[in-house]
Amino acid sequence: MESGEFPAWLEVLLKDKFFNACLDHEDVKKNEKNILCIDCCLSICPHCLSSHTTHRLLQIRRYVYRDVLRVEDGSKLMDCSLIQPYITNSSKVVFINERPQSRQFRGSGNICITCDRSLQSPYLFCSLSCKISDVIMRQRGLAGFLRVCNVLDLTDEVTTTTPSSTLEPTGSTRTTSESAGNGEDMFWCQALACTATTEIVRKKRSSLSTTCRRVTEVVSTTDTEAPVNFLNRRKNTPPQRAPLY
Helix, strand or coil: CCCCCCCHHHHHHHHCCCCCECHHHCCCCCCECCEEECCCCEEECHHHHHHCCCCCEEECEEECCEEEEEHHHHCCCECCCCECCEEECCEEEEECCCCCCCCCCCCCCCECCCCCCECCCCCCECEHHHHHHHHHHHHCCCCCCECCCCCCCCCHHHHCCCCHHHHCCCCCCCCHHHHHHHHHHHHHHHHHHHHHHHHHHHHHHHHHHHHHHHHHHHHHHHHHHHHHHHHHHHHHCCCCCCCCC
16 A cells, blocks of 8 residues: 555554653653644644644544544544444543554454454454544445544643633624623622622521520520529418328
8 A cells, every 4th residue: 555545644643642741841841741732743732732833633532541533533533333322421532553462352243344353243343443443444445434633622631731722612792891891791700799698698697696696585584583583482371281180
């Protein structure tokens, strides 16, 4: 197969070791190379995004200590059908490369066409690399496998560590003044809410203290009058004696 038919970015996706520390940002936290720049055919870390803001980017994820690709993202670039998917973080993912297995599968169930790994029905491949190997062997090319993709957005897990400029969509018209105004309004609403809450708590405390004061007065009055009435009743009323037999 000629090198022109096999894109360079796909070769990097299959052969590069992701989640290693980025050499350009060794002293920075979260410097794992978990992004593939399709236009530069290079694996980068989130801190390298400032130099690739206009490029097509693809995020690589981890599942059971293996590199995986989200089906929604991979389907924009290639045909990911018939590959065994797995669910992680509420998203379907597929393994990029086949996983080593300790023993050969000898069952009669559904297995991978390329590496004989056990699969669920009706899937035929355990990883992206297994399907690519089968497509090359059957079709002698990837013309029907690859898809044209002009834009590939980053997901939230990557953009949380990027500057705010990369979070804006391409057609966004928000300005700095509008952002500042929204921030002031939000702060003003929060201040009003705090003031109202404080006033309510103050009224509740005042009402509670008044009620407690009234209960205390009633109890104290009852305690002082009860013994006097009891003594007066004992002095004025003669005791009743039992009759003699």
